[in-house]
Amino acid sequence: MIRLSNDQIEVRLDTPGEHYKGTRFDRSAYLYAISCNEISFAAHEFPDRPIGTGGAGLCSEFAPLGFEETEIGDWFVKPGVGLLKKESESYIFHKQYECLPDAFEVVQHGPASVTLSSDGQEADGRRLRISRTFTLTGDGVVIDYTLVNLGSKTIHTEEYVHNFIAIQQQPIGSGYSFQMDAAVDSDRLPPFIQEADGQLRFTDAPKEPFYFRAEPAAGDDDVFELCIHYEDIGGFLEIDWFVPSKVAVWGCPHALSVESFNSIELQPGERIEYRREFKLACTPAHTR
Template identity: 35%
Template structure:
């Protein structure tokens, strides 16, 4: 069933914990599967893969902690467990390095819904100690006007420090229109993109703070950006669909440790990473704020 947030501007669907997603990668709480801008009935969220059963199960706005290496993984023996924040205790299957796409067995954390209304839902992920690693997590999803806010709070209640990163995999495809020349991805600065493999940037056109697509991609595209101080800009990125004038901006205000953009022919996913370093007893909070709009010329 999940949770439905709705006001005069937005309708947002949030999956029930473990209903939409039960994998080892994305945060099970606050898993946003759809955002609809009621003016024009524009939809924004799409699945990671349009083919059922393919991909790692992502959809809409879903966050991930520790894509490169979760806390405690290095010292976990084969057959032992390590914590994946927002998910649970995962079992290490081999002596290979951590791979985010691996289907590790999951013993999920207990998640409670503390508060729910038409404008807000708040989740609490209970800590479970794993060799001294333990984090209590709160996640609040709220709407006000045409803005959606996701607020995170982490409290290190264990004996070991927590060093990780968080980002939101924003799986966007406005009105399910295919990626191509109809879209523009904008940044409030001149991006300096790079990629491990140049072919992942094929078909992308960079210039004047914009990314455009010369054609609909037939393969995944991907590029990275250096970190930047998101507090110095009024917004971090903006995705615009030209024919409809509908778009979304991320208005978050925090230091971005690194950034990336991933996508395929049906999806564009800007990813802004934030570092999370918590000594025992410490807390950290941050917000991701999204502004959904139409009539683009009127908001300039």
């Protein structure tokens, strides 16, 4: 376990491969707990595991590389995880695949920052280096990404953070509202969510998981923002320094996730950098 902390914020990440051994989420970005002044913001995908895919907190996932071109029985690259063996014509994100795990390097920069990186492994000319630096701020955590195509073929993938959020473990319901830089077709909204004045508010508690898409809108500075708020306890703000290719909203009775996807194309040898910021706010009545 990797623990980062300062006067306000505490974050806990899984040491790659120590506890989370699934083949869906990036093992170098498994941030399973985050709190501000002892107010928690992270939830598990499903408390009664092993239902689901083992997600928790802020879990990053990359789309697989070259899956369609890979023959059944051969290996394909799942960035941040390793080489997975193809068993059927369709990629199934919740399936536990046979895996040759990547090796990871962890470099701690003091009590409030850490870098996790991996050069990945090659399959059919595709190989991706991933490096992330997690740095605590006065009110949250910044994640700086560096990706480098180490292979001989162009890489096409996308990355998102499946942020399983429950503020102080409060179940999703009428106390929650959220807003985002994205347009939502009202016909797509479940009956327990209403839109008014740019905010989406829960009018009732969901009884089962729900999902819908939204159309991202580019801001003046090409920055995407989303905010999840719960009554008088606090709020969760994500700031992405890119315009997402798509936005999705997933939720269930105990967690809410608003996901912004970053579409990535890298030529051989090409390198990109980008940033996600997560800010936490809690009211004085609920701090220690």
